[in-house]
Amino acid sequence: MPALMNDRFLRACWRQPVDRTPVWFMRQAGRYMKEYQKVRAKYSILEVCKTPELAAQVTLQPIERFPLDAAIIFADILLPLEPMGLDLAFLEKEGPVIRNPVRDKDGVERLRAVDGEAFGFARDAISLARRTLADRVPLIGFAGAPFTLASYVIEGGSSRSYITTKTFMYTQPNLWRRLLEKLTQVVIGYLQVQIRAGAQAVQLFDSWVGCLSPGDYEEYALPYVQRIVSELKVEGVPVIYFGTGTATLLALMRKAGSDVIGLDWRVRLDEAWTTLGYEVAVQGNLDPVVLYGPLPEIERRVVDILDRAGNRPGHIFNLGHGVLPQTPVEHVEAAVEFAQKHGRRTV
Amino acid sequence: MPALMNDRFLRACWRQPVDRTPVWFMRQAGRYMKEYQKVRAKYSILEVCKTPELAAQVTLQPIERFPLDAAIIFADILLPLEPMGLDLAFLEKEGPVIRNPVRDKDGVERLRAVDGEAFGFARDAISLARRTLADRVPLIGFAGAPFTLASYVIEGGSSRSYITTKTFMYTQPNLWRRLLEKLTQVVIGYLQVQIRAGAQAVQLFDSWVGCLSPGDYEEYALPYVQRIVSELKVEGVPVIYFGTGTATLLALMRKAGSDVIGLDWRVRLDEAWTTLGYEVAVQGNLDPVVLYGPLPEIERRVVDILDRAGNRPGHIFNLGHGVLPQTPVEHVEAAVEFAQKHGRRTV
Numbered sequence: 001m002p003a004l005m006n007d008r009f010l011r012a013c014w015r016q017p018v019d020r021t022p023v024w025f026m027r028q029a030g031r032y033m034k035e036y037q038k039v040r041a042k043y044s045i046l047e048v049c050k051t052p053e054l055a056a057q058v059t060l061q062p063i064e065r066f067p068l069d070a071a072i073i074f075a076d077i078l079l080p081l082e083p084m085g086l087d088l089a090f091l092e093k094e095g096p097v098i099r100n101p102v103r104d105k106d107g108v109e110r111l112r113a114v115d116g117e118a119f120g121f122a123r124d125a126i127s128l129a130r131r132t133l134a135d136r137v138p139l140i141g142f143a144g145a146p147f148t149l150a151s152y153v154i155e156g157g158s159s160r161s162y163i164t165t166k167t168f169m170y171t172q173p174n175l176w177r178r179l180l181e182k183l184t185q186v187v188i189g190y191l192q193v194q195i196r197a198g199a200q201a202v203q204l205f206d207s208w209v210g211c212l213s214p215g216d217y218e219e220y221a222l223p224y225v226q227r228i229v230s231e232l233k234v235e236g237v238p239v240i241y242f243g244t245g246t247a248t249l250l251a252l253m254r255k256a257g258s259d260v261i262g263l264d265w266r267v268r269l270d271e272a273w274t275t276l277g278y279e280v281a282v283q284g285n286l287d288p289v290v291l292y293g294p295l296p297e298i299e300r301r302v303v304d305i306l307d308r309a310g311n312r313p314g315h316i317f318n319l320g321h322g323v324l325p326q327t328p329v330e331h332v333e334a335a336v337e338f339a340q341k342h343g344r345r346t347v
Numbered sequence: 348m349p350a351l352m353n354d355r356f357l358r359a360c361w362r363q364p365v366d367r368t369p370v371w372f373m374r375q376a377g378r379y380m381k382e383y384q385k386v387r388a389k390y391s392i393l394e395v396c397k398t399p400e401l402a403a404q405v406t407l408q409p410i411e412r413f414p415l416d417a418a419i420i421f422a423d424i425l426l427p428l429e430p431m432g433l434d435l436a437f438l439e440k441e442g443p444v445i446r447n448p449v450r451d452k453d454g455v456e457r458l459r460a461v462d463g464e465a466f467g468f469a470r471d472a473i474s475l476a477r478r479t480l481a482d483r484v485p486l487i488g489f490a491g492a493p494f495t496l497a498s499y500v501i502e503g504g505s506s507r508s509y510i511t512t513k514t515f516m517y518t519q520p521n522l523w524r525r526l527l528e529k530l531t532q533v534v535i536g537y538l539q540v541q542i543r544a545g546a547q548a549v550q551l552f553d554s555w556v557g558c559l560s561p562g563d564y565e566e567y568a569l570p571y572v573q574r575i576v577s578e579l580k581v582e583g584v585p586v587i588y589f590g591t592g593t594a595t596l597l598a599l600m601r602k603a604g605s606d607v608i609g610l611d612w613r614v615r616l617d618e619a620w621t622t623l624g625y626e627v628a629v630q631g632n633l634d635p636v637v638l639y640g641p642l643p644e645i646e647r648r649v650v651d652i653l654d655r656a657g658n659r660p661g662h663i664f665n666l667g668h669g670v671l672p673q674t675p676v677e678h679v680e681a682a683v684e685f686a687q688k689h690g691r692r693t694v
Binding site: 160161162163166167170171210211212213214215216245247248265266267268271287288289290292293294297301304324326 | 507508509510513514517518557558559560561562563592594595612613614615618634635636637639640641644648651671673
């Protein structure tokens with residue numbers, strides 16, 4: 001296998017010294033880029049995700065345009081739900097919806113176990129993206145974490161208060177466990193496919209886990225993430241575990257055993273890292289909305305985050321959540337430049 | 348003035364010993380009650396809020412039904428925006444909307460300063476509710492905090508990512524200050540009217556402040572809350588300051604100087620109180636969705652919160668946010684009973 005030309009990102013995941021802080025952005029391939037909009041004018045999100053040539057093309061778009069230190073495969077956390085038997089669609093205004101949400105025992109039992117073959121599209125997209133990247137930067141694969149997936153499966157889409165999800169948890173705890181176990185198995189298979197196809201790191205998105213109290217997180221979400229991380233250990237690639245609104249969950253999330261914890265913008269990076277302990281790398285944590293602001297403000301906040309990370313190895317610069325659709329593309333470019341200009345040599 | 352028959356709530360606000368933990372629930376008058384639905388079948392939210400007889404009637408409904416230790420006036424945090432010149436409506440599905448949101452200098456300048464006379468409806472509702480309560484329990488008045496009000500004024504309604512609000516903050520910081528100062532003055536006047544009409548405590552709802560990073564909170568939200576709390580000190584009633592998603596903001600929120608801090612369910616009450624210091628009372632912190640669950644689960648979680656509060660004076664039992672519309676009324680009743688059964692004598 002040829003050597004990676006830029007291994008800053010992977011070194012930081014393993015908390016090894018780097019010449020400067022690596023930088024990539026969640027949802028760095030997306031609507032804020034004209035190149036992406038052009039593809040989407042012709043194809044739906046699902047078509048792009050499931051057509052390896054399109055997924056690989058879109059994955060490379062931000063890499064061609066900005067000097068980023070990692071690529072992330074273009075996909076959606078809900079993709080593995082389709083082969084399980086869920087009727088997934090992306091609506092223009094409402095975002096993702098599941099037309100046959102799961103609310104009872106029948107619904108859970110009907111969900112199919114899925115083997116790696118169902119994820120041929122992901123294998124081919126990763127493999128093609130790796131070939132096109134030609135080892136310029138590493139490629140990240142990803143999946144949704146079981147709690148966050150379950151919230152979509154139960155609510156039937158996005159939610160504000162997660163009433164149906166939590167009510168399911170509280171009133172049908174055995175069925176909840178059964179559902180989460182099924183999702184856990186599928187996530188493990190989905191990530192194994194991605195890693196074996198060439199993903200050099202994987203990120204678990206537990207985006208909505210911050211709606212839970214620490215006690216509920218520990219009981220209803222953490223055990224499944226622990227199992228995933230533990231199953232993936234043998235694959236030998238770093239695992240990043242990310243959520244938003246997780247300030248009070250960090251010490252528990254650490255128990256999942258991932259190599260990197262993703263932080264949103266609500267926590268101060270240095271305080272969060274102290275809470276987590278320095279045996280784990282951290283990724284983040286610029287508020288994505290800061291990229292709508294003026295350049296000097298963006299620079300000031302990028303510097304603040306890098307200052308808080310200091311010269312300790314194991315910080316990956318990123319946003320605290322994905323790039324938002326209306327973000328000015330020049331501001332994304334400037335943020336990458338600021339992060340690299342002020343990035344730290346770690347020792 | 349006749350003595351209050353039940354002063355547990357006020358004593359806890361002042362961190363004085365009580366015979367058992369006081370209990371009230373945010374949005375305890377609301378759609379989950381048939382009595383409330385009957386009134387709303389005939390009148391809009393705005394009509395109920397602005398007709399003192401109806402507002403007082405609805406305020407009393409939960410007091411007649413459950414043995415709560417405080418009443419809160421039925422109103423909405425957006426009410427004071429109308430006399431400022433904002434076109435407020437409550438839509439069936441979307442919730443509150445402002446049809447002429449403020450985005451620029453003209454918009455901010457057009458906002459009218461409002462004197463107490465504009466709040467005659469609040470004065471009369473409070474005064475009538477006090478008479479009807481006849482000192483059974485104290486009456487709480489409330490207002491939105493400036494950041495949370497500004498988010499509605501700028502977004503034109505509820506929001507998920509607060510992009511327009513934060514972009515306004517970052518790109519027009521002087522105009523932001525001007526807007527927040529105007530809102531601050533109106534909130535002070537609105538709360539003074541309520542206190543002078545008989546509100547025996549007031550709560551400031553900074554419901555959406557948890558979308559901010561600690562640095563942004565300190566710069567763009569905290570100073571205005573500090574001013575409000577400081578202006579209200581002479582009124583002699585306790586001030587409760589509440590927000591959601593505030594785990595990383597608590598130490599800063601403490602600097603606002605309120606007598607009580609309201610906690611959501613994402614923080615463990617004992618840890619939050621340690622962060623805040625024991626010179627402030629705390630209110631909370633049951634996840635409102637727990638009330639959708641089975642009674643033994645509700646009891647277990649009520650007990651956990653009371654255990655974490657311990658026998659230290661200054662805990663007011665409440666939810667971590669308002670009662671949700673579909674909550675079974677018997678579960679609200681049970682939660683009040685559990686909280687009282689397990690409530691602590693504090694010393």
